[in-house]
Amino acid sequence: MLSKKAKYAIKALLALADQNPSEPMRIEDVARREQIPRKFLEVILLALKNQGVLQSQKGKGGGYRLARDPKTILLGQIVRMFDGPLAPVPCASQTAYVRCTDCPDEAACGVHLAMKDVRDATARVLDQTSLASLRRRVHRNA
Amino acid sequence: MLSKKAKYAIKALLALADQNPSEPMRIEDVARREQIPRKFLEVILLALKNQGVLQSQKGKGGGYRLARDPKTILLGQIVRMFDGPLAPVPCASQTAYVRCTDCPDEAACGVHLAMKDVRDATARVLDQTSLASLRRRVHRNA
DNA sequence: GCTTTACTCTACTAGTCCGATAGGATATAT
């Protein structure tokens, strides 16, 4: 299950990707446009900034903008950031592997085998979908 | 994240798939072999029985056995049963679709588009992995 | 340099869900 944080983060990033990078967008405006509780969005955008995905500007005329080319912002990074590893079980994670204490042999564990396939399939989607490509798809259908 | 219930269910089913169907396996024995808390496993096996995946026999010599050919028991069914829909968001679910109240046009929603891809990728894995095929892979690596 | 504007940060809360257990009810072989 995708958390609301991750969901709102993706929506907010898409909104910021539509914005002229020279003029940042205020939290307020992102919140209204994407129907996200304002205070909640604050926390989310702050986290995105601390991870180097967004840049911020304080004071009048301030707000948030993308810190990088949207082609380099991958959904995998965003989802992992808020919801943790993509793998359904820690022993199937590539980025946050943790061995099962009870499982003597992963290669012979059905859960491990199946969940590794799931994590690979999920990662193939999310690590190949950039903010730029997702934005194109959205605009194509609008 | 895969719940412990779903994880234990898969392990238990694999154990039962190794068993001669003529002699059922006791909860006790499944629990010991797979390192699952006994009382917790009771609840899980009961649910599997109520969904028609297992058959049970009470009294001496009783226990659980598979109710169907393991080729027809798909991981997708098991995971959905304990953890709900595979889709990360309800609007991307095939089996339990729920429209987003806030989203006027799904085709133009980035979250929807991306999460539909994730759900399809996950379903492709889990709905094509049967208990029989998973068991073969496990034994091949053992 | 003061005021307004807008982001920054930490703490907190209500509610929900998960993993696990307790304890008795029911069915069945012998």
Add this chain to the structure above:
DNA sequence: ATATATCCTATCGGACTAGTAGAGTAAAGC
């Protein structure tokens, strides 16, 4: 009858989620 094993519901602590409160800090513009 009695031992055996599943059936079933209630319960509980702890973790996590969604969201809020409120004070702090920095920058712009007069």
